[in-house]
Amino acid sequence: MPAPQREPGSMSRKSPAGASPAGRPPVGKESEPVTVPDFVAAKAQGRRLATLTAYDYTMARLLDAAGVDAILVGDSLGMVVQGHETALPVTLEEMIYHTRLVARGVQRALLISDLPFMSYQVSPQQALASAGRLVKEGGAHAVKVEGGLRCVPAIEAIAAADIPVMGHIGLTPQSVRRLGGFRVQRDEPKLIADAQAVEAAGAFAIVVECVPSATAEKITAAVKIPTIGIGAGPGCDGQILVSHDLLGLFDDFKPRFAKRYADLGREILKAVETYVREVRDGTFPDADHAFR
Numbered sequence: 527m528p529a530p531q532r533e534p535g536s537m538s539r540k541s542p543a544g545a546s547p548a549g550r551p552p553v554g555k556e557s558e559p560v561t562v563p564d565f566v567a568a569k570a571q572g573r574r575l576a577t578l579t580a581y582d583y584t585m586a587r588l589l590d591a592a593g594v595d596a597i598l599v600g601d602s603l604g605m606v607v608q609g610h611e612t613a614l615p616v617t618l619e620e621m622i623y624h625t626r627l628v629a630r631g632v633q634r635a636l637l638i639s640d641l642p643f644m645s646y647q648v649s650p651q652q653a654l655a656s657a658g659r660l661v662k663e664g665g666a667h668a669v670k671v672e673g674g675l676r677c678v679p680a681i682e683a684i685a686a687a688d689i690p691v692m693g694h695i696g697l698t699p700q701s702v703r704r705l706g707g708f709r710v711q712r713d714e715p716k717l718i719a720d721a722q723a724v725e726a727a728g729a730f731a732i733v734v735e736c737v738p739s740a741t742a743e744k745i746t747a748a749v750k751i752p753t754i755g756i757g758a759g760p761g762c763d764g765q766i767l768v769s770h771d772l773l774g775l776f777d778d779f780k781p782r783f784a785k786r787y788a789d790l791g792r793e794i795l796k797a798v799e800t801y802v803r804e805v806r807d808g809t810f811p812d813a814d815h816a817f818r
């Protein structure tokens with residue numbers, strides 16, 4: 527009997543291999559895409575938002591099928607995909623490219639894409655033009671900018687064009703040179719003022735990165751829009767992690783807050799070592815993986 531053959535493209539777009547949604551998705555309707563209003567309403571409804579990063583089609587399909595509420599194409603791809611020490615070298619063209627890959631894999635999650643370093647700092651006009659490209663050419667549903675008060679003109683310009691925009695306060699990795707490293711941010715009055723400024727400027731949500739849990743709780747109470755924490759404790763309205771950290775795919779740098787839910791790096795090493803051994807000793811390919 528001939529071995530079963532997989533046709534190119536035969537995996538259903540609706541059911542990635544091995545993935546099954548974990549229970550009822552918490553935001554929006556189960557089978558319908560999560561919209562920005564659904565995302566915002568989750569806060570008042572007391573439903574916690576589970577979000578992750580993705581940078582390509584395969585990962586986006588898996589995360590989407592597992593029921594995440596939003597996928598962020600983060601400029602963290604500079605580190606976990608491109609191998610840079612920081613996100614600073616990532617370009618707008620690269621963000622558009624990765625957003626396009628992810629967009630093809632997303633059916634339900636809200637798709638948010640990062641504006642990379644120097645694609646929005648020059649002027650509100652530059653911010654709007656860059657955001658527009660992520661939506662129009664990349665397929666993003668929303669964009670994210672880093673910074674509090676200083677980002678108000680950019681957020682206002684983007685939001686005024688009906689492009690949903692997310693803020694990002696606390697540790698803003700694009701400020702790594704000024705901050706001197708990836709450090710916990712503790713200036714509570716400034717952080718609260720930043721969050722309120724971002725909300726007043728028209729952002730629909732805010733990432734709060736690397737701040738003490740008690741401060742994140744106060745920030746969350748001080749705004750009506752959802753706060754999405756990373757290294758900000760349990761008091762935020764939702765959480766985000768870099769998927770490579772959660773899955774154990776990235777070892778160069780391991781933030782304390784990044785809980786590892788799987789060790790796929792080790793699984794990949796084991797699988798590839800087995801493949802190398804089998805090719806060398808002639809046990810692969812066997813009859814099941816060859817044609818008669």
Ligand code: KIV
Nearest residue numbers: 579600601602733766
């Ligand atoms: O770039 C990124 O992945 C991010 C998240 C960690 C929030 O900004």
